Amino acid sequence: xxxxxxxxxxxxxxxxxxxxxxxxxxxxxxxxxxxxxxxxxxxxxxxxxxxxxxxxxxxxxxxxxxxxxxxxxxxxxxxxxxxxxxxxxxxxxxxxxxxxxxxxxxxxxxxxxxxxxxxxxxxxxxxxxxxxxxxxxxxxxxxxxxxxxxxxxxxxxxxxxxxxxxxxxxxxxxxxxxxxxxxxxxxxxxxxxxxxxxxxxxxxxxxxxxxxxxxxxxxxxxxxxxxxxxxxxxxxxxxxxxxxxxxxxxxxxxxxxxxxxxxxxxxxxxxxxxxxxxxxxxxxxxxxxxxxxxxxxxxxxxxxxxxxxxxxxxxxxxxxxxxxxxxxxxxxxxxxxxxxxxxxxxxxxxxxxxxxxxxxxxxxxxxxxx
Amino acid sequence: xxxxxxxxxxxxxxxxxxxxxxxxxxxxxxxxxxxxxxxxxxxxxxxxxxxxxxxxxxxxxxxxxxxxxxxxxxxxxxxxxxxxxxxxxxxxxxxxxxxxxxxxxxxxxxxxxxxxxxxxxxxxxxxxxxx
Numbered sequence: 001x002x003x004x005x006x007x008x009x010x011x012x013x014x015x016x017x018x019x020x021x022x023x024x025x026x027x028x029x030x031x032x033x034x035x036x037x038x039x040x041x042x043x044x045x046x047x048x049x050x051x052x053x054x055x056x057x058x059x060x061x062x063x064x065x066x067x068x069x070x071x072x073x074x075x076x077x078x079x080x081x082x083x084x085x086x087x088x089x090x091x092x093x094x095x096x097x098x099x100x101x102x103x104x105x106x107x108x109x110x111x112x113x114x115x116x117x118x119x120x121x122x123x124x125x126x127x128x129x130x131x132x133x134x135x136x137x138x139x140x141x142x143x144x145x146x147x148x149x150x151x152x153x154x155x156x157x158x159x160x161x162x163x164x165x166x167x168x169x170x171x172x173x174x175x176x177x178x179x180x181x182x183x184x185x186x187x188x189x190x191x192x193x194x195x196x197x198x199x200x201x202x203x204x205x206x207x208x209x210x211x212x213x214x215x216x217x218x219x220x221x222x223x224x225x226x227x228x229x230x231x232x233x234x235x236x237x238x239x240x241x242x243x244x245x246x247x248x249x250x251x252x253x254x255x256x257x258x259x260x261x262x263x264x265x266x267x268x269x270x271x272x273x274x275x276x277x278x279x280x281x282x283x284x285x286x287x288x289x290x291x292x293x294x295x296x297x298x299x300x301x302x303x304x305x306x307x308x309x310x311x312x313x314x315x316x317x318x319x320x321x322x323x324x325x326x327x328x329x330x331x332x333x334x335x336x337x338x339x340x341x342x343x344x345x346x347x348x349x350x351x352x353x354x355x356x357x358x359x360x361x362x363x364x365x366x367x368x369x370x
Numbered sequence: 371x372x373x374x375x376x377x378x379x380x381x382x383x384x385x386x387x388x389x390x391x392x393x394x395x396x397x398x399x400x401x402x403x404x405x406x407x408x409x410x411x412x413x414x415x416x417x418x419x420x421x422x423x424x425x426x427x428x429x430x431x432x433x434x435x436x437x438x439x440x441x442x443x444x445x446x447x448x449x450x451x452x453x454x455x456x457x458x459x460x461x462x463x464x465x466x467x468x469x470x471x472x473x474x475x476x477x478x479x480x481x482x483x484x485x486x487x488x489x490x491x492x493x494x495x496x497x498x499x500x501x
Contacts (some may be wrong), residue, residue, distance in 0.1 A: 163455025
């Protein structure tokens with residue numbers, strides 16, 4: 001924009017010309033900002049602003065036609081912001097910085113606070129370098145500041161989640177240590193558990209952190225089985241959407257059951273089978289979700305002498321995380337595990353979020369029985 | 371503190387809570403409870419003899435950890451150690467009574483946990499409850 005506040009013979013700024021008025025009006029229309037021009041010292045005939053009524057929601061009669069626009073704003077500004085804002089503007093008028101940029105909260109006509117950013121530049125200066133004419137814009141920053149605040153909170157939240165996840169993995173490593181585990185075996189166990197945790201997060205991300213399908217979760221955990229082994233796993237139950245909290249816990253306990261079965265249980269012998277089934281039971285006002293893992297034709301299971309990570313997850317973690325009861329039975333011919341949990345703690349409402357075209361309900365790997 | 375310190379853990383994440391329980395037990399502390407529910411925590415503290423409550427800052431299940439910690443401190447005068455993944459300044463912003471609690475940043479080592487717990491337990495007993 002060309003500066004059209006010219007100076008008269010005494011060095012004072014003349015009225016804004018019609019061309020300037022037009023330019024200010026066009027600027028306000030194009031940007032949604034208010035724009036203003038005035039001479040210094042103030043002269044009622046030399047103040048001009050446009051768009052401020054739309055910005056502040058005031059009437060034409062209230063507009064600052066006889067005073068400095070910034071002073072007018074300051075009279076409506078939040079007391080917490082106004083001092084530093086005025087100091088900056090005063091320094092600009094005293095010939096300090098060549099431009100002024102400041103933000104201040106101003107009361108909207110309807111009562112809410114608006115954050116406005118004021119840009120001002122000297123259109124003309126006296127011999128001492130002080131502005132004798134000022135051009136400026138006033139821009140509503142409320143939404144931008146709210147976005148910035150949300151972004152800052154989002155960054156803190158991401159950092160917080162990352163730290164919590166690291167703390168969980170660190171704890172997982174610590175709890176994986178046992179006296180009878182070699183360093184090499186420790187690494188394998190820990191990496192497998194971290195991968196199970198990672199798969200749980202993938203399911204949650206696919207479901208936009210609203211939940212995940214139980215069958216998708218099972219599909220992921222059983223995917224580590226070779227096809228011959230997977231064919232010996234029977235899955236029975238209508239799909240449910242798990243709550244986000246249940247996803248991580250269930251992924252880890254299913255992982256422990258699968259790995260245990262491959263190493264020591266039914267899937268460690270040629271004729272062994274596993275049935276994973278679930279249903280909803282109990283009164284309508286307090287329904288319970290019951291999941292069972294039943295091994296058959298497997299080796300005799302002995303009560304372990306050491307209660308390790310798997311047992312911790314299957315019995316204590318489910319109670320802590322879901323208010324569930326996890327019951328382990330080391331029976332002859334195979335292990336039996338049952339999980340009983342209030343449905344409200346476990347299942348979310350609605351349809352299971354699907355991952356692409358994958359549909360666990362029709363998966364031949366999961367549904368083919370013994 | 372002449373006797374074995376009694377500690378309550380209020381933590382959302384089982385893995386983190388269980389690791390703390392094991393580390394503290396091995397170090398000679400008595401972990402008298404592990405929960406993620408504020409109401410349960412209040413019941414346990416109300417029964418008395420709790421020297422320190424370790425509170426995770428974010429508790430999904432009911433209210434956030436800062437409110438839980440503040441309530442436990444003001445009601446029962448119990449020492450509080452907050453564990454959090456948030457930066458210190460953010461935690462302090464959320465806390466009404468910043469002097470009430472110490473902060474331990476996640477993830478923390480066993481040594482950092484034990485040092486923080488030892489420092490908390492060495493503090494003089496909190497003022498009597500207001501109620």
